[in-house]
Amino acid sequence: MNAEIISVGDELQRGEITNTNSAFLAKKLNSLGIIVKSQVTVGDDPDVIISSVHEGKRQADLIFVCGGLGPTADDVTLSAVAKALDMPLRTDISTWQHLLTIFVQRQIDVQPENKRQAQYVGKLIPNLRGLALGSWVRLGKQRVIILPGPPSEFQAMVEQEVIPMIIKEFNIQKTIKTRALHFLGRPESNLMNDLTPVMKAYPNVMITSYVKPTNIELRLTSFANKQADINAEFDLVTKMILEKENEYYLGMGNDFSLASKVVSLLKQQKLKITGAESLTGGLFQSTICSVPGASEIFDGGFIIYAASAKVKLLGINPTLIEHNGVVSRATAEAMAEYSRERLDADIGLGFTGVAGPDSLEGNPAGTVWLGLARKGKKPISKRLRLAGYLGRQEIRLLSVQYGLQMVLRELESNRTIVR
Amino acid sequence: MNAEIISVGDELQRGEITNTNSAFLAKKLNSLGIIVKSQVTVGDDPDVIISSVHEGKRQADLIFVCGGLGPTADDVTLSAVAKALDMPLRTDISTWQHLLTIFVQRQIDVQPENKRQAQYVGKLIPNLRGLALGSWVRLGKQRVIILPGPPSEFQAMVEQEVIPMIIKEFNIQKTIKTRALHFLGRPESNLMNDLTPVMKAYPNVMITSYVKPTNIELRLTSFANKQADINAEFDLVTKMILEKENEYYLGMGNDFSLASKVVSLLKQQKLKITGAESLTGGLFQSTICSVPGASEIFDGGFIIYAASAKVKLLGINPTLIEHNGVVSRATAEAMAEYSRERLDADIGLGFTGVAGPDSLEGNPAGTVWLGLARKGKKPISKRLRLAGYLGRQEIRLLSVQYGLQMVLRELESNRTIVR
Structure with missing residues (x-):
């Protein structure tokens, strides 16, 4: 079985808003094994809507027409679809009365256009989050479904009304x-x-x-x-x-977050973490702090951008940095170990490298050294050579992810030992 | 003049990712007065791509085909378009050599599929952010343009290559x-x-x-x-x-960045900045470091999540925190002033507050104190009461922005004094 999604709206056509409805619906249909052969976006133009519906009827079992159901003059979807299907517009009396009540309450004059919001074709799909009604039409083995554009209304109607209706109508197993x-x-x-x-x-x-x-x-x-x-x-x-x-x-997992996994393992193992960050400038620790409850496993840490700060804040011996270079295994491991010691944490991470765009000490952008210090163990380190076409932010973001991955490996190896 | 945008990709078709490229492109075209008659999304299916290109050629002056240019077997766009237009695939030798160099550097085996990333039809559109090339083809009064799917690559190519090419080809006034x-x-x-x-x-x-x-x-x-x-x-x-x-x-400015403006003013005024961050966990300083050349104005700083770290790393008197509370004007100003002194910076920022979801010391999520210390001046502070419906990340992000705004005001007032 396959479907076509026609999204209607001048703002969509001009790119002023991104079409999230179409992806939402495609995902839901896909989970039922329904293939969305094409997703089409058109403006608020009755002729184009009519020809799109005709085209959809030639190709798909399910034809969705989404958006353009409001009360204003440019909302032409419902009448265009009615014309394309040669079906009459119906008015839902109880919706119309409900609209009138709201208008009186809010002291708004009723305009003739407002009646559109109580209209539908075929069968009605109720809208619990807004005023425009949905419609669906049975045409032999095909179904045409008309839904409003605002995403909160659209998504609720798809989940609560449309998907159950499709499962029932097509007996999907x-x-x-x-x-x-x-x-x-x-x-x-x-x-x-x-x-x-x-x-x-x-x-x-x-x-x-x-x-x-x-x-x-x-x-x-x-x-x-x-x-x-x-x-x-x-x-x-x-x-x-x-x-x-x-x-x-x-x-x-669909909502997998490496930071959440690392924070949760640290909690389980009752370990505290800290860091000293150069090229990432605080992004690693900020990522740790983005997880609710991070305060259980993180007290604080250091951002160490200049070599002078590595000496001043962490007490790293300046000759170590001079001898090995800022971007080196020795500096990364020293940053990790000194930050860990200063905060009496169980694990310390050190990040030093070249975020770009310029190179540093002859190292091209993307060269990164990560150090990991663990209480009672010798520090370990890893060199990244991230691709030169990556930008400054991507290099920083990936460095943080690789740092989290190093912590993950450390925590997993720990678990193996405990067993 | 009008255009058709064909987006290709099984993930798009199944709704696993939202199509942001199509809206981005429609907006750019719209600014030239070019109307996007329809936006179509199809899967990685050569036959469907071919018929979409034929359909596009019947209707539009500009036909865009976006996505599906990678090295894997499901990336079929380029060969399908070449078939639809009856044009040969070309290989760009310098791109192919560049790919081989990268593969050798990164010690990756070269697969035959990788050659696809050096192929194009018609004329080549360079890609500075990724490996897949773009192509464009002149067909009488029509143009067919083929672009890769990853948004950062796509957007850069549209702005830097495609829009200038269209203005030139169609002499747009x-x-x-x-x-x-x-x-x-x-x-x-x-x-x-x-x-x-x-x-x-x-x-x-x-x-x-x-x-x-x-x-x-x-x-x-x-x-x-x-x-x-x-x-x-x-x-x-x-x-x-x-x-x-x-x-x-x-x-x-369209690409306005408050952090860039602040960093550039700090450079002009030859001032150094630092910070001590609690709820933002390093996000303020990481945002400063995201600006290229930040090392001129930033040596390093502190992340101070636990109250104990405020005492241990900054030397704040514990009774000050006990007396005033962690989320207080006094704590924010002390964090700003102590971090500034420790690094001998001109400006120090202190961030303390409640990122949520839980409240702290009776303060609801969204309560934030920002402190700003300036060498030779009395510290100043500001309380934010960010809306309760905001999430943890939004509260942290907005706190950083308000902190940057405080620095901006400080730097602007300074300029006035200098004059």
Whole structure:
């Protein structure tokens, strides 16, 4: 089964607002196995709306027309669709009375246009968050659905009315289930290459990759019966993927946040963290603090931009920096260890590197040293060589993510020892 | 003149990501008077892409095909468009050599698919932010333009390459000119109410408001000849607006950044800044460091999350905190002054408050005290009562912006004294 989504509105057409409704609806339909063949955006023009509906009827089982249902002159969607389908406009008496009551209460004059907000075609879809009604029409095996544009109204109507109606009308039994896995530090093409045997072993699970600013997401997708428990199969696929890619793995979930995972592990293990940040300028610690309840595991820390501040605030020996350079393993490890000691924390992170655009000490932008100090252990470190085409902010953001990944590995290794 | 935008991608089709590129491009085209007749989203399916391009060629002067230019098997856009236009795929040798160099540097195996990233049709559009090339094709009076999907790459290429190319190819004379003015601390409805006389005085200049996460933007818009100097009229309008709203004014420009303005003023005045941050957890200083060249005016600073760290790192008298509370004028000013002294900076900022979701010391989320210490002056402070419906991140982000605004006012008053 497939669908077409027609979004109507001059503001959409001119790009003044971004169309979030269309993606929201596509995602919901996709989870029922309904493929959205195309999403089309047009202006508030009756002729274009009419021809789009005709085009939709030629191609799709479900035709959605969204937006342009308000009371003003440029809201022409409903009458255009009625014309395209050759159906009469109906007026819902109780909605009209409700509108009149509101207008009297708010001392607004009733305009003839206001009656549009009580009109519909075919069958009515109630709107609990706004004034414009939705409509749906049964045309043989096809359905045409008309919805208002404001996202809060639109989304509530899709979830509460439209999706249940579609499941019922088309007797849908199968749904799409997904699982998201997150990785950092592995080029997308290598990752996908390694997955060829996994895809062969589990042909029912589709695996797609998506490059995000902070990591790479693998999405497992399976189309199964509404009642089926797909998690067992997803677990097997996950296990097979992690046999090869565990080194780069961060965690799973649609709303996965590496910072939240790290903060939660620190809480579980009753450890405190701190940091001394040069190129990231506080972004690592700010990311830790963005997680509610971070105060349990974080007391404070240092931002150390100039070499002089490394000496002044942390007491690092200036000859160590002179001898090794600002961007070096030794400086990163010293920043980590000294900050940890100063705050008596369990873990300290040190960030030093070149955010760009200029190079530093002969190191190109994207060269970063991360140091991790753990109470009672020798500090460890890692060098990043982030791609030269990345901008200053991307380099800083990725450095923070790699720092969080180092902490994650440290905390996981700890768990293994405890077992 | 009109355009059609075809966005390609299974993730878009399934609604997993929202299409921001299409609105961005429509807005840019609209500013040239080019009407986007329709925006279409399709999956990574060569046949559908081919028929969409044919459909676009029947209807539009400009046909954009966006997304699906990566190295993986599902990236089929370029070959599909080449087929639709019956044109050969070309390989850009210098891009291919550059790719090989990067792969060797990063010790990544080269896959045959990677060669796709060096391919194009017609003429090449360079991509300074990523690896996939863009292409454009002249077909009589029509132009077909192919661009990569990642928004940072897409947007840079549209602004720097595609829009100038369209202006040149179609000899466009009339354009929409805009000026953005930025404000902080004024409710949008009050701001717009005050502007009624301005709009009456200058009916040719449209004024619209837009609430952004960090400030309110007023946008002045005028449709005029390319050569016409609209700046004189924009200046008069700006002057009339600032007569009423100067207190809340931050600055102007489409790419305006308050942090950049503050850093640039600090450089001009040869002043150094630092900070001690509680609820913002390093976000203020990280925002300062996000500006290239920040090292001239920032040596380092403190993140002070727990009260114990305020004592340990800054040496604030614990009785001062006990007596006044963590969220207080006295604590904010002490944090500002002590951090300034410790780093011998000219200006120190102190941030203390409640990011939420929980309240603290009886203060609801959104209560924030900002302190500003200036060498040789008495510290000043400001209390924010940010709206309760804002989330933790919004409260932290807005606190940083208000802190930057305090610094801006301090630096501006300084300039007046110097004169």
